[in-house]
Amino acid sequence: MLGETSILIVIIPLISAALTPLVGLAREGLSYLCTITALTLSTLASVHTLFRVLTEGTVHYGLGGWPPPFGIELVVDPLNGMMLVLVSAVGLIVAVYSYRGVEQELTGRMVYFYTLYLLQVTGFLGILITGDLFNLYVFLEIASLAGYALIAVGEDGAPMACFRYIVMGTVGACFYLLGVGYIYISTGSLNMADVHLLMKGLYDSKVIATAIAFILTGLAIKMALFPLHVWLPDAYTKAPSAASALIAPLMTKISIYVMIRILFSVFGISLFVELFPLNRIMVWAGFAAICGGAVMALAQTDFKRMLCYILVAEVGYMIGGLGLANAIAIRGAILHILNDAVMTAGLFTVAGIIMHRMKSHRLADFEGLFQKMPFTMSAFVVCALSMIGVPPTCGFFSKWYLIHGAILARQWPFVAALLGSSLINGILFFRVIEVGYVFQFSTPAHTHAGEGMNRMEEAPLSMLIPTVGIAVAIILIGFYNQAIVKHIIDFALPKL
Amino acid sequence: MKTLSLISTIIAGAFLIYGSMDMPHWGDPYSPASTHVSPYYLRNSLKDTATPNVVTSVLADYRGYDTLGETTVIFTAGMGCLLLLKKRRKK
């Protein structure tokens, strides 16, 4: 009965996005239900597609029935199959979680919020599933535009932060488009598989070198790689909590996925390793990102801003892991995409809950939170342990692969950066835990909560269940990481 | 800031010009861009889609998914402007 589910993954949220404002006319709450339904169906479709890919091999779907280099093709292989499940599932969980936050922060604008939310997820899924370079640009812009709008409605100062993001994001997208133009001029094709075949004879062409440089720079802006990260902390800190819980974990990971796709499936691994010092540049970029992100995170007094800088550091893990260019490190980098998306989603949902209850995300206002919200804070501790890389949680395993790969590649500074950043993450999160736990008996005079200090004020269930669910997922991914690596990621590795 | 912008502009421009050195000559009818995929559209447009305007047939048929994306972009921008500019209801 279920024949071709790959196209449904994108089309269901797309059509629902058009329906959402219509049902929202009748009653605002219906737009929420519409979002949940669409994302549930989309998640089911992507799970089905992933299983099909794992049993039957790569799925190709020519849109409109046109053969690949002439029409646009959807391609699902184990790598983007996994990413599709990840993105649609995180999208669904955050959507469930978002209702109360949106109700509070964006009163009267819920319908538009959920429409854009669906378009954002559509953009993400469209980027992941496509096999065409130009189509990727179109969906990249859908995701970016929805992201700009979702970020700009945040707290005071958000429009200015968003404007910087628009300027930098447009430069990134234009650089990508320019790179695609250079590829098109020298190969005459836009289909990724076709370009890969045509690329073989063009490795020493200056046009291709420029195309690589511009596409990678454009993507580096989109993923906030260290010196180009300046737009990220402001934009994600000031976004509404529901929007930052969706965009912060996914946007950077999707850009990294696109980078993997471009480097390995379009340009080819041999070009990547042999002809340019590109892999060494990437290791050093990763090193710089980890150090820069970690140091900047230490200086923050705002919880969400601190998370943003940790996110910048985490991008360094994955870029460095790809640059190491051995099977173990790339396995670690891909596993880390999965883990980091889940962990970051967990941390930003916790930040959203605290925002919902305390109306603040400054660290100083976190006093006594463990007593007030024991479940939320337990979920937070799980996410924090995973960020640090403590064994039963999933963060440990990807870091393990990355460090192992870095040792094999003899990149000692990168090993040191990985270990050092775990240490700094430890300091950062224990500082939060200290404020939330140790200070709970201090005088309540200078806190906002006043006399409510000792009452339990757990978050509403619709926010709490998704957050705890993410925490459970972190532990489950940790336990089943072997299975994930063996059945999915090892098929996704490029042939070295 | 001004010098930094100027330097990065010059670097980007120089890199782009360096890349363009190896490009096929302008207007070369045998360049890869004109010989790989596009002749298929010109040859088969009438047969496949019964449309003499090849741009239309590629836009709406061969690469119709891009056009779907394009309309979605417009929809996204419209919804985004509504979300941003709608007056907040006074409580």
Added chain:
Amino acid sequence: MFESLLHHYNYWMFIGLMMIGFYAMMAKKNLIKKIIGMNIFQSAIILFFISTSVKGGGVTVPILEHPEGAQGGFVDVMKYANPLPHVLMLTAIVVMVATLGVALAVVMMIYKRYHTLEEDEIALIRRKQGLKC
């Protein structure tokens, strides 16, 4: 170098335009000027793509004349410009217009809040109000 200039001068001109836009996006302090720079950059990319579709002299727009091509007859490919870049740029134009719309909406929000569009003045206002930039 001169040889290259002779054959690629169109690309070089568009690269020049792109860099004007790129510089304006980064160096200008006024938000609207930044947006104008963004548009120059994007328009230059459009011109760049379109110029790749040219094929020597004597080519015409890619609209087939009826007798050829009908019933699968022979089409002289060299007679028509390459249609694909036109299609891509039609999509890209729309994307860029949409970006412009959202950017202007955000600028409106900024103006409502600060009553100025100069970046440094906004930073000054924020600092006066004791907010981090």
